Amino acid sequence: MKAAALLLAGGMALSACASDETSGGTASSGSAGGSASAAALKVGLAYDTGGRGDNSFNDSAYLGMENAVNELGGELRDLTPNEDASNRPELLSQLAEQGFNPVIAVGFAYGDIIGDVASEFPDTTFAIVDSSGVGADGQPLGAGNVTGLQFAAEQGSFLAGVAAALKSTANHVGFVGGVETPLIQSFQAGFAAGAEAAKPGITVDVKYISPAGDFSGFADPARGQIVAQGIFDAGADIVYHAAGASGGGVFTAAAASGKRAIGVDSDQYETVDDPAQKAVIMTSMLKRVDNAVQGFITDFSEGSVTGGSDIVNDLSTEGVGLSYTGGFIDDIKGQIDEYATQITSGAITVPTAP
Amino acid sequence: MNLLRRLGLALFAPVLAIVVALLISGVVISLIGQNPFDAVRVMFDFGDTPGQQTQGIVVVLNRAVPLFLAGLAVSVAFRMGLFNIGVEGQYRLATIMAAAVGAAVALPGPLHVLLIIVVAMAVGAIWAGIVAVLKVTRGVSEVISSIMLNFIALGIASFLLTGPLRGxxxxAQIITTTPIPESGWFPGLNGLLGALGLAQPRTQLYGFLVVAVVAGIVVSVLIKRTRFGFDLRASGLSPSAATASGVDARGMVIKTMLISGAIAGLIGLPDLLGDQHSYGTEFTAGLGFLGIAVALLGRNSPLGIAFGALLFGFLDRAAIPLQFADIPASVVTIIQGTIVLSVVVANEVSRRLTRRSAERGNAVAPPTAGDGSTGGGQGPDGGPPPDDGPGSGTGPGLRTATGAGGRSDHREGAGA
Structure with missing residues (x-):
């Protein structure tokens, strides 16, 4: 009896998860556009840990691919890695083996394996988001068929720092990073520099959810909430997060303590469902992965991808920036734009490491 | 007849578990609007060309090797009723230390590999030994201390990786230790595949497969054929009875955890020596926790664990072709979850059936029941103690009774 009840409960819980999945999952498949004339553009994309449905990084990449395929016609296929992401090389190899070209790897974690896969499939064009197509030794990765799609996240974070400092009444802001990796540290460095530039002497609290090597910090809203609450309790009134799905916890903490938060990657004011969380999202640092991916696929279809190089998306190309949805920072737009101009003109150099 | 019946009961639980899991997974796949039979066909489709098919097999085996070692590490402790949740921390710390030592020295091939393996086993054993010492000297539950030590181990590994051992x-986006020179790599087995007449796969089959098989055999012999193994199983079945018959309970806890930790130290080595050659921020995490599921699935017998690891490896490989067939990869996670859940339930059902048949048959059936929840040895090999045990087992057991008892008494006296 007990066993039957347990089974039933387990089954129900599992089917609940599964039905959740379909709402986002089924749309990801099949061919869009369907114009028979297209020279069979087959785009393959492999996600970073977590896969589809993160309301952020991965979804943004998918959006870019979907837009490109809608426009150009063809077929798309997206693959999610297994839980510990140990099958990354297989994801890319199988996409290439099945004739998908270009193949796009989402996330710097593919950086250490994409070179090997690219040399195995020299006729396939690869792109990697957030990493480089050039190895540490200065040589192009693979057979020179990898393009890096990079973002100057520190520049966007600088503007987020400016906005936070100008809006802070406590003269005290905070930063919550998901995992203490060099990539996330560049967000921290930009944010701290921006806050300091707008209000010299401002206190910037920095906390990371998990240390390097432990990637749970990107997917743990409960710990995100505890860490953010600690910063709010210490006196900060605005917290910027670069913590992926853990950011939800940061918003919860901000709502609970009547303070404000800054989102990351996507316009989180739009992507977050809970109205209480929405209300605290002052702005979001946009990282336009969708534009970068769409641009790359368009370039590929036009035959203008060279490979063995990087495309850096920064303020000047509007690859990064701030969102103004909700109208919370409309009044300081002028000042923010001024800093943006100084960055693009080179008058301000934003640090990439704290 | 009796043997047949026991065999039937032993196979009953896993078969029931897999059937139930398949049924539930089938329902789940139908609920998301896909055909479950298509899904099964896709999972067994290893590709069109011979090269792709061997590649599929290599992927399954390469995934199964670390999972087998993880399951083996967990099961040794399980056998004596110890719940070693700290396998995760033990292997992560062991792997980074092994990677550091391997990169720091230059030795001729086999010696270099041997040194790395010894370092990994020693670090794993020491880390697990802390749990054992806390348990026997301070009575700290191994569940609590091993979980806590996981966090400490991950913290130390991160500190070492980003600090003194950074290579x-x-x-750099991905931080790794300095790579191990080529003399410290473990050769792959693709030559063997060729000798078997199989097409060459894209990637190397881990040579560490051989070490895993040897480890499985050693553990199997140790538990079934030695006095230590008898003491271990006795302590797992009934700690009080084992103590009463002269087993040094404290010593057993320490020895068992050291062995469990030493095996845990091997988990990261297939990847480290066969593929990555350095430990880094992207090194596969979570194998220690998966090992608990694999040990449960294999009912703590090395053969069963091998089967469980292969099943998990097979399901893991299936995640990619399933996505090519428009079925979300989470289906695999669901199947894995239902299998583990069904195994727990089926073990309980089988335990009750065994007990009932034992009651009916009175003195004939062995008291193998154990407690299903902690997985106390009730596998096909759980029977031996009452059957073939007496001659070889209790003899030496009794002989040490006074010595061991005296030692533990003495230690208690000193502690008080």
Missing amino acids: SPEG
């Missing part, structure tokens, strides 16, 4: 240049 990556400044600004």
